[in-house]
Amino acid sequence: MKKVYKASCKEEEKFLEQYDSKAFDPIALSVDAVVLGVMKSETDNYRKLDKQILRVLLVKREEYPYKGFYSLPGGFVGKCETMEDTLSRTLEAKTGLKKIYSEQLYTFGEVNRDPRMRIVSCAYISLLDEGKTQVSGAKWFDLNEIEQMRLAFDHKEIINEALKRLRGKINYTNIVFHMMPQQFTISELQEVYEIILGEKLLAPAFRRTIAGKIVDTGKMTGNAGHRPSRLFKALEM
Amino acid sequence: MKKVYKASCKEEEKFLEQYDSKAFDPIALSVDAVVLGVMKSETDNYRKLDKQILRVLLVKREEYPYKGFYSLPGGFVGKCETMEDTLSRTLEAKTGLKKIYSEQLYTFGEVNRDPRMRIVSCAYISLLDEGKTQVSGAKWFDLNEIEQMRLAFDHKEIINEALKRLRGKINYTNIVFHMMPQQFTISELQEVYEIILGEKLLAPAFRRTIAGKIVDTGKMTGNAGHRPSRLFKALEM
DNA sequence: ACAATAGTGTCTTTCAGACATTATCCG
DNA sequence: CGGATAATGTCTGAAAGACACTATTGT
Numbered sequence: 285m286k287k288v289y290k291a292s293c294k295e296e297e298k299f300l301e302q303y304d305s306k307a308f309d310p311i312a313l314s315v316d317a318v319v320l321g322v323m324k325s326e327t328d329n330y331r332k333l334d335k336q337i338l339r340v341l342l343v344k345r346e347e348y349p350y351k352g353f354y355s356l357p358g359g360f361v362g363k364c365e366t367m368e369d370t371l372s373r374t375l376e377a378k379t380g381l382k383k384i385y386s387e388q389l390y391t392f393g394e395v396n397r398d399p400r401m402r403i404v405s406c407a408y409i410s411l412l413d414e415g416k417t418q419v420s421g422a423k424w425f426d427l428n429e430i431e432q433m434r435l436a437f438d439h440k441e442i443i444n445e446a447l448k449r450l451r452g453k454i455n456y457t458n459i460v461f462h463m464m465p466q467q468f469t470i471s472e473l474q475e476v477y478e479i480i481l482g483e484k485l486l487a488p489a490f491r492r493t494i495a496g497k498i499v500d501t502g503k504m505t506g507n508a509g510h511r512p513s514r515l516f517k518a519l520e521m
Numbered sequence: 522m523k524k525v526y527k528a529s530c531k532e533e534e535k536f537l538e539q540y541d542s543k544a545f546d547p548i549a550l551s552v553d554a555v556v557l558g559v560m561k562s563e564t565d566n567y568r569k570l571d572k573q574i575l576r577v578l579l580v581k582r583e584e585y586p587y588k589g590f591y592s593l594p595g596g597f598v599g600k601c602e603t604m605e606d607t608l609s610r611t612l613e614a615k616t617g618l619k620k621i622y623s624e625q626l627y628t629f630g631e632v633n634r635d636p637r638m639r640i641v642s643c644a645y646i647s648l649l650d651e652g653k654t655q656v657s658g659a660k661w662f663d664l665n666e667i668e669q670m671r672l673a674f675d676h677k678e679i680i681n682e683a684l685k686r687l688r689g690k691i692n693y694t695n696i697v698f699h700m701m702p703q704q705f706t707i708s709e710l711q712e713v714y715e716i717i718l719g720e721k722l723l724a725p726a727f728r729r730t731i732a733g734k735i736v737d738t739g740k741m742t743g744n745a746g747h748r749p750s751r752l753f754k755a756l757e758m
Numbered sequence: 759a760c761a762a763t764a765g766t767g768t769c770t771t772t773c774a775g776a777c778a779t780t781a782t783c784c785g
Numbered sequence: 786c787g788g789a790t791a792a793t794g795t796c797t798g799a800a801a802g803a804c805a806c807t808a809t810t811g812t
Contacts, residue, residue, distance in 0.1 A: 289586065289636035311598060313548045313641055331762055331811080348533040349526065361548060363639055367630040391628045391643050393550075393604040399526035402600055404550055404643075406628050456693075471764075488766075489801055510762040511809035568784080568789055708791075725793075726774055747789040748782035
């Protein structure tokens with residue numbers, strides 16, 4: 285979708301040359317990422333399956349304002365950078381993550397959301413699977429844990445919007461597969477649905493409804509102290 | 522959600538005082554509105570119902586760039602203005618419309634979308650019913666008509682996103698009632714669904730599915746050369 | 759055998775699709 | 786009556802909810 289604009293006449297050319305881009309009120313634009321990942325937490329009983337948990341990735345602020353508080357990873361949009369560029373750049377710088385699935389969430393523009401100056405933030409949702417949850421400079425938090433914390437700026441509100449969006453989209457898109465590893469069992473997939481939706485689902489109905497979205501890899505899990513499970517992969521995303 | 526930020530200590534207070542808000546690259550933030558309305562176009566036969574049409578409201582640009590082309594109504598976000606404030610202000614200034622239902626659509630940030638300078642635009646969808654389609658300084662366009670036109674900036678792309686969003690939301694929200702007058706017949710409502718979804722629907726199924734979202738007003742249409750129709754209103758939005 | 763998870767069978771209920779039918783107005 | 790739209794009846798088939806049941810592993 286690159287298109288280079290070409291002035292239609294001399295008059296327009298002149299107009300564009302003389303245009304003063306400093307004439308507008310200084311509003312800074314930033315990008316913040318709600319990085320969500322599903323992780324396994326080991327259980328006491330070796331025969332039981334690991335419970336999966338939904339976590340958010342936060343970074344501790346080193347500077348005022350909200351120094352010492354945790355915040356979403358993000359940063360200012362450079363003059364010649366798309367917001368997606370800013371997202372990749374700041375995610376890599378602050379968390380070490382590269383090439384993560386992301387989509388735009390919402391743009392937050394309350395006038396006093398940042399005490400320094402007027403900053404409008406375009407928030408993104410980024411989704412990870414268990415295999416990519418190794419990070420540097422950032423820390424994973426349980427969602428319940430976050431409820432009790434005070435976060436920087438309006439970042440708690442942004443996280444809540446992200447969860448709402450995820451819940452809304454899980455049933456009519458294939459977004460969930462961005463949180464799954466290459467291969468997974470149906471039970472694991474169901475558990476991720478349950479975590480996101482916040483309710484238990486019935487296995488037979490679940491299997492029926494997702495049957496069209498997954499493919500059997502032919503492989504099986506094993507060595508688990510119980511019946512092995514088929515491994516599936518996502519079908520066309 | 523107003524909250525006034527209070528510096529936690531002298532050190533932070535000093536930091537905030539000395540903060541140079543001009544240090545960042547100048548990126549202008551604008552708001553653009555995709556104003557959609559359903560209008561009736563009179564038919565040849567007096568006994569036939571008026572056909573409804575979905576239209577978009579555009580304004581002709583008076584200045585470069587894209588002078589003379591049609592564009593979405595919008596404008597720059599002022600320093601002490603929320604984006605919703607900007608939306609109301611520019612909508613009223615450029616179209617005369619006040620207090621229109623609007624929701625944020627998407628934020629468009631391609632680097633060269635505006636030849637003047639870097640301008641990021643937060644787009645909104647605004648919906649009108651037939652009763653509010655009187656405008657000044659702006660013009661309504663059929664959607665097919667727009668397909669053939671060249672619009673300013675990336676505004677055609679923005680309109681297409683708006684339609685996609687509308688189509689996506691119509692089936693699991695009550696958004697459609699923002700395009701309906703206070704009272705309407707089920708046939709009118711069905712026609713709006715058909716326009717937005719781009720397909721014919723079967724009347725019995727349609728009636729069943731929307732039955733829970735509307736209330737009978739007890740009133741009827743009349744004098745139409747055919748059987749009168751019940752008038753309904755939207756239930757809780 | 760037992761604990762634990764994987765996976766299927768099937769009955770019921772709910773709901774969408776499809777088409778036919780009846781109802782009511784106006785001229 | 787005839788043209789037009791409004792509204793309902795009902796059959797069918799697909800899909801969701803619910804629950805019981807069978808299957809397979811490691812210890």
